[in-house]
Amino acid sequence: MEGNVGIQDIVARRGIYYQAFGIYHEVGGFFDYGPVGVRIRRNIESAWRNIFVEQLGAVEIETTTIMPEQVFKASGHLSTFADPITKCLKCGTHYRADKLLEEYYEKKGESKKEEEIKKMDIGQLDGEIRKNGIKCEKCGGELSKVERFNLMFQTQIGPLTTDKGYLRPETAQGMFVDFKYLFRISGAKLPMAVAQVGKVYRNEISPRQQLVRLREFSQMETELFFDPEEMPGEVGEISVDAILGAKLNFEEAGKEEVRERSIGELLEAGKIPNKMLALLIYLEKRLVDTLGIPTELCRFRELEKEELPHYSKGNIDLEVKTSYGYIEIAGNAYRTDYDLSSHAKLSGTDLSVTSGSKKLVPHVAEASIGIDRTLFALLDSSLQTGDRDWAWLRLSSAAAPYQYAIFPLQKDEKLEAKAREIYKKLAARGLQAYYSSSGSIGKRYARADEIGVPSCMTIDYQTLEDGTVTVRNRDTMKQERVEEGKL
Ligand code: GAP
Secondary structure, eight states: OOOOHHHHHHHHHTTSEEETTTTSOOOTTOEEEOHHHHHHHHHHHHHHIIIIIIITTOEEOOOOSEEEHHHHHHHSHHHHOEEEEEEBTTTOOEEEHHHHHHHHHHHTTOTTHHHHHHTOOHHHHHHHHHHTTOOOTTTOOOBOOOEEEEOOOEEEOSSOTTSEEEEOSSSHHHHHHTHHHHHHHTTSOSSEEEEEEEEEEOOOSSOBTTTTBOSEEEEEEEEEEEOTTSOOSEETTEESGGGTTOEEEEEOTTOOOEEEEEHHHHHHTTSSOOHHHHHHHHHHHHHHHHHTOOGGGEEEEEOOGGGSOTTOSOEEEEEEEEBTEEEEEEEEEEEETHHHHHHHHHHTOOOOEEETTEEEOOEEEEEEEEHHHHHHHHHHHHEEOSSSSSOEEOOOTTTOSOSEEEEESSSOHHHHHHHHHHHHHHHHTTOOEEEOOSSOHHHHHHHHHHTTOSEEEEEOHHHHHHSEEEEEETTTOOEEEEEGGGO
């Protein structure tokens, strides 16, 4: 699928995000964010922080993005974090073999094959390419044998070539490596949640679909450490029993059917492996609700065994239906004690802790949310067309880049001074507002709608007389006069 031209048009004209290194040549998988994009990203981050840090009571940390080789030896990324690759023997173009096959079958109208391809090993993928006589899309050349390609970017730490380092492919490892120290300084009690936002890097074979498959992107991750034999009744401000009735659109592994199910029912049926992962999934649903991604576009998908990452004993992805089809915006995994035990073994450091009277290596439930894909899903799902002469975004006020636009009716010193004064007051109150005095009022409304600003206020001559301003609602386009003090 090509994606939504309407959204691409707004993104390009307003510079929400754009190809990086524009003055040189295009390097796939790298995007920069412009002023509007940065604001939306920050809003996604603060909605996440409010839920996962303040309400769940996680300790938020920042760890380094470059890490020594041992970290990824222990985590398993060095040996297993790889995608299947094939190369054109004539022109050298590289392809991710599974995606190549998925597209091949999609073009043939057999998208059901996608599920089968996800489960294939490299030998089976290779066989599938040969069987169907698939050739290079660019020059028709023969394709090489499918191999595994490790997705981590390698670097060198310091002047010695022997000191290998890697750019982290997930923020999680920093939280595992620091776990014992954090446990000690944060009350030495389980459950304990640790959260982190930051850049991660994956040398994707074929980056595509704008923000969907990037080589540098950002994650908001939460690792919830717990005793698997003693599930707590509450974590932070959240009671576990209180979430059991919450409903989700859920797709079971192997079934192509999305049904609304309660969290309690999914736990009982063993579809969500434990209450701690259920809690994170519940919070994730709260996050997408807060940001305003419509529920009917969201599904939680249980991964099949063959799709599970190497560290996981159960994964449920949050996917959103977009103009590119369903995209995974978050991965939720029951990582067990895999990471802590592996780091303990390789480093020779005991990572067990004593919580209450028990000594144990905690288990981990993880919620890993991609900021870039969330932003894309937000833009894509909020696009409105056809009801006015311009396309516009119905962004929630939590996600919108500005809550208010402030417009002096026309170029006039007095109106502009008053508009500036109001702008300053709103900014001092921490509201995000933007000011514009150029172009007709109609054009300025259209430009504000286009980036999803919920309210515009116009300062006119009546404002100077009675202190009221015209407030225009983005969704209804209705206007009303409001006293300045009541804004
Ligand atoms: N720590 C677990 C982990 O990293 P993941 O499913 O590999 O899990 C989590 O990644 C999220 O990161 C995804 O759900 C997605 O939102 C985002 N993500 C992964 N690869 C991406 C890529 N190449 N480009 C943009 N976002 C990506």
